[in-house]
Amino acid sequence: MRWSRYFLYTLRDNPADAEVISHQLLARAGMIDKLAAGIYTYLPPGWRSIDKLMRIVREEMNAAGAVELVMPCIQPAELWQESGRWQAYGKELLRIKDRHEREFCFAPTAEEVITDTVRRRVTSYRQLPVNLYQVHTKFRDEIRPRFGLMRGREFLMKDAYSFHASAASLEEAYRAMEHAYRRIFDRCGLRYTAVEADTGNIGGSESHEYMVLADTGEDAVVACACGYGANLEKATTGRIAEMPAWPGQIPSAPEAVHTPGTSSVPDVAAFLHLQEPHLIKTMIFETDQEFVVALVRGDDEVNEIKLKNALGCTHLQLAAEAKVEQVSGGAMGYSGPVGLRGVRLVADPEVMRMPVAATGANRGDYHLVGVVPGRDFAADLVVDLRQARVGDPCPRCGSPLEIRRGIEVGHIFKLGTKYSKAMECHYLDAQGGVNPMIMGCYGLGLGRTVAAAVEQNHDEHGIIWPRPLAPFEAEVIALNPDDATVGQTAERLYGELQSAGVEVLFDDRDERAGVKFNDADLVGFPVRVVVGKKNAEQGLVELSLRRDRVKTPTPIADAAAKVRELLEQA
RNA sequence: CGGGGCGUAGCUCAGCCUGGUAGAGCACACGGUUCGGGACCGUGUGGUCGGAGGUUCAAAUCCUCUCGCCCCGACCA
Structure with missing residues (x-):
């Protein structure tokens, strides 16, 4: 190809809206062109890179036994109503109507359509397993698209879906996909890590994310030298150190102490001559149906994803100040678990392990000192709520954990029977019994992977393409x-x-x-x-x-x- | 959606506060010199100042509304 006959226009200046290096370089190198927020044209050289990645992905997916098809990106509302996600998905789902006022959406993912496709053809265990994939444009109406190809609204994704008659068969496909993903990212020359992940609103049990390590990554990844790795949202830790010894005796009942103007954990600890781990942090959240009180140790933070999963709710947010006062009966910053009624109390196990603690009194400018968990309050639910921290013990080997930034380029899930049950995707087993198929799904972001490659491979002069992705x-x-x-x-x-x-x-x-x-x-x-x-x-x-x-x-x-x-x- | 900011030439931006002829650099066209790390000189093309309304003798500039975009916080490949 001759440059004079090609279509490659470089930019001398960075586009004003490009923040991260991959966005700047891809734009300046004439590879992408923004048309609207989160919506890009892949210019000829950019498309060549995407196309190369697409070929690698196809080769590895085919080698792993998956079969390619292409599903529509405009999908009828009925299928989404059947799975329940028409309601559950929220505003990220771009909903559109045709001239007859019939409702459709632009596909953000394709579990519904693939499940429908399979259920209308596969009826016997003899036809299973099945693993189908496509490479197609998706649309998610993100609240805040940014960083060029790294978080677009319209994006190219490889999505695969597998259907099984047994957990063992799903396990086999899952491992095959893990292997295929490693081959794909290895072939692209990327430095990445596979971590345990939360399943989000796709649903399912086991899940792994493939994270390309880069400082500009939007996700935090917990990693240990022993090989343990998890998304911070999901990361658990070994048992953390006990709180320091309590100064003085444990009173027989909590004492209210006047603590004017001190509501933050560090301030309260200093005022009471205690340390942060001596306090119980009380956070009041609002879900789609109730208020919930979450308790963690004073030096910990609540991991909202863990809380959300423990509650099984779809929406969760910190309650507004007025709601806090309504629920606790006291000012914000002075909440505590003692004496609260009419709300569920969810406590981290580390809280229940505290021999004694200080916490808010549900009364402005007062704290309770000498609160004994179990004696002075009971939790409705005790479950891991704490956010992992740098240096926490690894849950597997106990060594100190590290936290690094990563770009999520792939995500694989064991879905189980969530969609097959909701959409009656059944098969007959050898005994003639009717069972829902067991499913897996496997996503890989193409544009994001190319952007991640640029994040990892550049210098002050421009991009240093790994050969397999070079235009x-x-x-x-x-x-x-x-x-x-x-x-x-x-x-x-x-x-x-x-x-x-x-x-x-x-x-x-x-x-x-x-x-x-x-x-x-x-x-x-x-x-x-x-x-x-x-x-x-x-x-x-x-x-x-x-x-x-x-x-x-x-x-x-x-x-x-x-x-x-x-x-x-x- | 909450908070902040920006829309002026193809690109990066100045002008706006304090209303009065719309600017610079780059890009583009032509001529000349130059030519192994984003050349120089000259001439030129190119803008309904995001849109609508208002105030005013007069609006890029002031006011109102609207649309788009970006940044900071809760979602995800």
């Missing part, structure tokens, strides 16, 4: 294409590389050397071939790898072969 493997630059020797040499090399099967872009533009060099660095071709006048007259061209930018003069006759060698290292 072109090599670039031939003719410095002065009008010079006969240069022009002929460049043409010759361009032809040789093409014949050798190298994906090569020929920069034949009438631009200054600096412009071409800067564009080459920005777009990030793994291998660069520069044909200049002086070198060419001596029968030489200059080869370099984008990665190290070390220039090597090479005889013209050897150049094409040498490019292929360099590509092996790129």
